[in-house]
Amino acid sequence: MDKHDWEGPLTEAYERATHYLEGLPERPVGPRATAAELRHELGGPLPQGPTDPKEVVADIAKGVEEGLLPSGSGRFFGFVFGGATPAALAADWLTTAWDQNAGLYAAAPAAAVVEEVAADWLKSLLNLPKQTSVGFVTGAQMANFTALAAARHEVLKKAGWDVEKQGLIGAPTIRVLAGAERHDTIDRALRFLGLGTDCIVPIDVDDQGRMRPDALAEELKQQVPTIVCAQVGNVNTGAIDPIEEICHLTKEVAKDAWVHVDGAFGLWAAVSPELRPLLKGIERADSWATDAHKTLNVPYDSGLVFCAHPEPHRAAMSVRATYLIHDENGQRDPLDFNPEFSRRARGFPVYAAIRALGRSGITEIVERCHAMARRFADTLATNGVAVLNDVVLNQVLVRFGDDDELTRRVVKAVQDDGTCWMSGTTWHGQAAMRISVSNWSTDESDIDRSAAAVLRCLAVAQRLR
Ligand SMILES: *Cc1c(COP(=O)(O)O)cnc(C)c1O
DSSP: OOTTOOHHHHHHHHHHHHHHHHHGGGSOSSOOSOHHHHHHHHOOSOOOSOOOHHHHHHHHHHHHGGGOOOTTSTTBOSTTOOOOOHHHHHHHHHHHHHTOOTTOTTTOHHHHHHHHHHHHHHHHHHTOOTTOEEEEESSHHHHHHHHHHHHHHHHHHHTTOOHHHHOSTTOOOOEEEEETTOOHHHHHHHHHTTOOGGGEEEEOBOTTSOBOHHHHHHHHTSOSOEEEEEEBSOTTTOOBOOHHHHHHHHHHHOTTOEEEEEOTTGGGGGGOTTTGGGGTTGGGSSEEEEESSSTTOOOSSOEEEEESOHHHHHHHHOOOOTTOOOOTTOOOOGGGTSSOSSOOOTHHHHHHHHHHHHHHHHHHHHHHHHHHHHHHHHHHHHTTOEEOSOOSSSEEEEESTTOHHHHHHHHHHHHHHOSOBOEEEEETTEEEEEEEOOOTTOOHHHHHHHHHHHHHHHHHHHHTO
16 A cells, blocks of 8 residues: 555545535435445455555445435435535545644644634624634534533532532532423433433423523522523524523523523524524523534534633633643633544634635525525415424424324325435424425525425325325
């Protein structure tokens, strides 16, 4: 093996990658191979000796081909998945080539500075307070975890307890007031943090899944360490909690409480003059979690945590070890703000995405995803399909014939059809189909082709009844 032959495997990867990406617009949107076929294709005994890297790249690309879910397609509407813009994807390749360990300034000076610059841009885009500290994490799951670790630190500190030193055994009880329609990653973060899911007091929500401020006000009266978890962007409906009222009430009734906002995709509404009013009061929260791999369309994995109070953020995350070199000139060490130690320099693709799109380009993505979601909803509604939610952002929830079985059958038929891809869910006890428009490239023709496919599958499913 030639130690210096980078060109062979990288050229192979480049050609495979561009072939895949250029084929996305016309590729059937769904995996084609079964698990058994994939195992057959990719499995086999442990290689006992080396294989030429270029050949390995070609073999992997061939082996996985039929098992890829083309989630970067403009007609992929499953879960809440973004795609990848060209600049972000290319910068992500370079991130791998440079292979910087972005934990410390001393280990990766350029990565640390790029994070710092991108952090300032992000705060400006998302309308967050200037002093806010930022961590580049893997996704909103870890952003929620990091923010809630800072919250745990601060609410216990105010109760006279140092959780970083004393842990949770014997600590004052924490109550987490979170909407009944919160994302499951909140519960999981609380498990990781040793608070357990029993600390959650579910707060009543309205028909769209928004937290009801009157129900929150009632629970805030107990004078114990309290964290309020609000949400902007319900994973099914896209609904946004009334943040201004939540922050106002919390600061009024329980001034030592901490307000965290899970805004995995919804926080990006802040860049749009049209949608921004939905987030009124957002700057009054104490911490925010969002994703770069959803709305900003940065490749996986890329999440962002923001904390209005850098001290508890740093106190909850920072680490000192004798062999680590901390910069003496006050440069920012990324590991003070996220839970990883060694880590990928994931600030590079975020920086590239923002630089390539600019404020106007990001606004355009957010507003187009919203407009395309409305177009999808309107087309289906015109054809007699029930739209279950107010399409305030990029999420549409639909149900067919007021019938669980028919709805599930249509979801399955659409997935098999391959024109577009979406998933099912249960909303308020009823089966529904979720449509999430989160890809930067989705346009009118994608929506029209996809809506036609859904209606075609519906007609077939109805005939089979
Ligand atoms: C997607 C999502 C999450 C989890 O984000 P990951 O990036 O998958 O970790 C959390 N909260 C909400 C509201 C989401 O939509």
